[in-house]
Amino acid sequence: MIALCDGNNFFAGVETVFRPSLAGRPVVVLSNNDGCAIARSEAAKALGIKMGDPWFKIKHLEEHAGLVALSANFALYGDMSDRMMTVMAGLGFSQLVYSIDESFIDMTGIRGDLVARAHKVRSRVLQWVGIPCCIGMGQTKTLAKLANHIAKTAERKPGSFPPHLAQVCNLASLTPAELRAIFTRTPVGEVWGVGPKISEQLAAGGINTVQDLVQLDVPTVRARWGVTLERTVRELRGQSCIELDDMASPRQEIACTRSFGQTVSELRPLIEAVSSYASTAGEKLRKQQGLAGAVRVFAHTSPFRPGPRYARSMVVPLRRPTADTSELVTAAVKGLQAIYEPGHQIAKAGVMLLDLIQADKLLQGELNLEPEERPDRTRLMTAVDAVNNRYGKGCVHVATTGSTGRPSEWSMKQERLTPQYTTRWADMPIVRA
DNA sequence: TCTGGGGTCCTAGGACCC
DNA sequence: TCTGGGGTCCTAGGACCC
Numbered sequence: 001m002i003a004l005c006d007g008n009n010f011f012a013g014v015e016t017v018f019r020p021s022l023a024g025r026p027v028v029v030l031s032n033n034d035g036c037a038i039a040r041s042e043a044a045k046a047l048g049i050k051m052g053d054p055w056f057k058i059k060h061l062e063e064h065a066g067l068v069a070l071s072a073n074f075a076l077y078g079d080m081s082d083r084m085m086t087v088m089a090g091l092g093f094s095q096l097v098y099s100i101d102e103s104f105i106d107m108t109g110i111r112g113d114l115v116a117r118a119h120k121v122r123s124r125v126l127q128w129v130g131i132p133c134c135i136g137m138g139q140t141k142t143l144a145k146l147a148n149h150i151a152k153t154a155e156r157k158p159g160s161f162p163p164h165l166a167q168v169c170n171l172a173s174l175t176p177a178e179l180r181a182i183f184t185r186t187p188v189g190e191v192w193g194v195g196p197k198i199s200e201q202l203a204a205g206g207i208n209t210v211q212d213l214v215q216l217d218v219p220t221v222r223a224r225w226g227v228t229l230e231r232t233v234r235e236l237r238g239q240s241c242i243e244l245d246d247m248a249s250p251r252q253e254i255a256c257t258r259s260f261g262q263t264v265s266e267l268r269p270l271i272e273a274v275s276s277y278a279s280t281a282g283e284k285l286r287k288q289q290g291l292a293g294a295v296r297v298f299a300h301t302s303p304f305r306p307g308p309r310y311a312r313s314m315v316v317p318l319r320r321p322t323a324d325t326s327e328l329v330t331a332a333v334k335g336l337q338a339i340y341e342p343g344h345q346i347a348k349a350g351v352m353l354l355d356l357i358q359a360d361k362l363l364q365g366e367l368n369l370e371p372e373e374r375p376d377r378t379r380l381m382t383a384v385d386a387v388n389n390r391y392g393k394g395c396v397h398v399a400t401t402g403s404t405g406r407p408s409e410w411s412m413k414q415e416r417l418t419p420q421y422t423t424r425w426a427d428m429p430i431v432r433a
Numbered sequence: 434t435c436t437g438g439g440g441t442c443c444t445a446g447g448a449c450c451c
Numbered sequence: 452t453c454t455g456g457g458g459t460c461c462t463a464g465g466a467c468c469c
Contacts, residue, residue, distance in 0.1 A: 031437035038437070038469095056435040072437085099440095099469045195467050228443065228467080255439055304436055350438090412437095 001110070001172060002244075003118065004144040005088045006102035007081075007131045008152065011039035014080045015070055017130035018421050018429060026067045030055055033259050033412045034071055042156065071414040079422045084129045091121045091135070096244045102148075104141060104244060118168040137170040141242050142235035145192040146210070147171045150182060161185070183211035193232040198225060210236065250358065251288060256281040257350025260410040263302070264346045270299065271333055273410045275400035277351040278332040282325040283388075285353055286381060291321035293355025295328055297335035302347035310346070312339040321357055324377050325384070328353065329398050 007013055011029040016022040026044040028037040036054045037044075047065055049058055061067035081100045089095040092107040107114060118135040125133050134155065136147025147169040154166035161169075161182065171179060188210055189199040207213055214236050222230040231241040256277040264270055274297055285292055298313030314335040318327065332351045384396050394401070402408055419427035 033437070034435090036436050052436080054436040059435090101469080193467065197466060226443070251440080253440075257438065259437065302436085348437095352439095 001107040001114065001137060001139065002141055002144040003091055003105045003107050003135055003137045004098075004102060004141070004148045005091065005105060005121070005125075005133055005135045006148055007084055007125075007133045009039060009041050010081075010101035010131065011072065011077055012041040012044070013131045014077055015073075015418060016041070017080070018076075018418070022068060026061070026065060028058070028067065028069050029072050030069055030416070031072060032414070033261060034069075034415055035259065037069075038072065069416055071417040073418050073420065075420045075423045076418065080129065080131070084125055084131055084133070087125045087128055088121060088133070090124070091118060094244070096248050104144065106244060107137065115168055115170050115173065118170075122167060135168045137168075137172060139172055139238040140235040140240045141244075142192050142232055143171050143238065146186070146190065146236070149190050150186070180211060183214060184209050186210045188213050191232060191236065193228060198229060201225070250356070251290070252356060253352055253354050254281050254284050254288075254290075254292070254356065255350060255352040256284070257298075257348065257352075258410075258412055259348040260346070261413045262409055264410050265342065265344055267337070267340050267342070269402075269408060269410050270336060270340065270346060270349060271400055272402040272408060273349055274299075274332050274336045274351060275329045275398055276394075276402075277349070278329045279325050279397060279401060281351050281353050282323060282328045282381075283385060285328075285356070286323045286385060289359045290353075290356045291323050291359050292328065292353035293318055293321045293357065294353075295331040295335065296352040296354055297332045297339070297350070298352075299336065299339065299346050299349040301344055305345075305347075308344075310341065310344040312341075314339050315354065321355070323359065324381060326377075326398055329400060333400060 012022075012027045015027060015029065022041070024043060025041065026047050026049075027041040028044050028049060029039040030036065031038045034055055036052050037049055037058065038051070040049050040051070044067065047061055047067065049061070049067075055069065058067070059069075062069060077100060084101075085095070085097050085103055088103055088105065092105040092110055094106045096104045098104055110117065114137060118137065122133055122135055125131060134148055134151040136144050136149065136151050138144040138147045150161055150165055150171075151167055151169035154161040154163065154169065171182075174182070186209060187199075188194055188202055188207060189196070191210055191213065194202070194213075202208070202213065207216065213233060216233060218230060218233060221233050234241050258273070258277065260273070264273070278295065294315050294317045296313055296315045298311070300311035301309055303309070316331040316335040318331055322328065328351075336349075388395050419429075421427055421429050
């Protein structure tokens with residue numbers, strides 16, 4: 001038995017924990033650069049705001065409907081996520097944190113009333129962390145995800161599903177007839193792994209509901225849509241095809257990419273931006289004790305603007321796997337210089353670290369033909385990370401990132417940022433009796 | 434004027450190997 | 452006129468997820 005627990009409207013929910021006056025109000029959290037809505041409170045959804053709606057298109061609701069818009073505060077969400085996950089873990093034996101707001105929990109072998117247990121964990125998360133969440137259970141991950149969707153929908157839209165399925169829904173405890181009724185009411189696009197494209201193709205073939213999909217012939221699904229959708233169909237039928245272990249494997253790549261606050265066409269600020277992204281990516285790499293074998297750097301103009309497009313990228317192999325910031329920055333800048341062309345309004349650039357391995361897996365010896373031994377700077381990097389962790393991000397940095405603290409033309413817009421209540425001493429909320 | 438960031442997996446096609 | 456079979460690796464692109 002697998003459970004999927006997930007925080008409701010997580011980012012908006014976290015902001016509400018620290019500003020209770022937001023409860024019940026329309027709230028959106030904006031992406032980096034205050035570009036578009038990436039989280040919405042229930043009241044914001046009721047205003048018709050969609051996931052990914054650009055801010056400039058919904059801005060008028062600020063005045064006319066009391067919409068509150070906040071810049072994404074990932075330091076805060078990440079910390080609150082850790083707290084929520086810790087409490088959710090009590091539901092079962094093992095937990096796989098799947099995203100910032102949801103985790104799969106293996107409940108195989110847990111005895112007693114699973115639904116009652118889930119309700120208990122749910123109210124504990126609400127009381128201890130302040131975040132309302134929903135829990136779905138089923139024989140497979142896909143069924144658990146679907147159960148979670150039903151738990152949420154039953155809570156949000158009374159009458160859509162039987163009321164006892166609200167907040168906690170265990171599909172495995174239903175009779176075949178009850179299950180069929182639920183599958184028949186649920187659009188196929190709600191299934192984990194069925195996105196807009198496949199939904200459209202399915203609809204063209206008369207497949208509209210989960211029940212329609214489950215009844216499809218497996219070889220047909222395989223032939224027409226491939227192995228991914230076949231697995232989804234099998235999972236919906238209760239046959240497990242996606243193991244928790246598969247999903248827990250270490251990262252295969254690390255990226256740091258950003259849209260700029262305003263477009264950039266000169267090489268110098270681009271070098272600053274790319275150097276800074278490579279440094280951040282290097283920090284993430286060291287955090288997971290990894291080494292990168294290659295660096296990809298890219299830059300492109302806005303895909304939303306008319307006119308000539310420019311989009312180039314390049315992979316720069318590293319002579320040997322490394323987690324040394326200066327080597328990563330050097331490679332990224334080298335790639336950037338190779339793809340750079342003057343005269344373009346660059347809107348976004350990024351750095352990706354590829355061919356990752358664990359540092360302790362580097363077994364290959366090396367015949368050193370270089371006249372000078374290159375110093376191992378692992379300890380230097382550890383010290384740099386420690387200093388930055390203690391005194392603030394970017395406190396020690398490579399010179400090509402430019403001076404930190406000063407906002408540059410490429411730095412992102414965050415005009416509605418809330419305090420980092422739980423991760424910065426100066427921002428700690430003060431309670432007065 | 435103004436449209437995020439970070440991932441995964443699968444497939445097809447080309448280059449290359451013996 | 453007529454040119455194999457079996458395999459790997461790499462890349463680009465598409466689709467999906469949150």
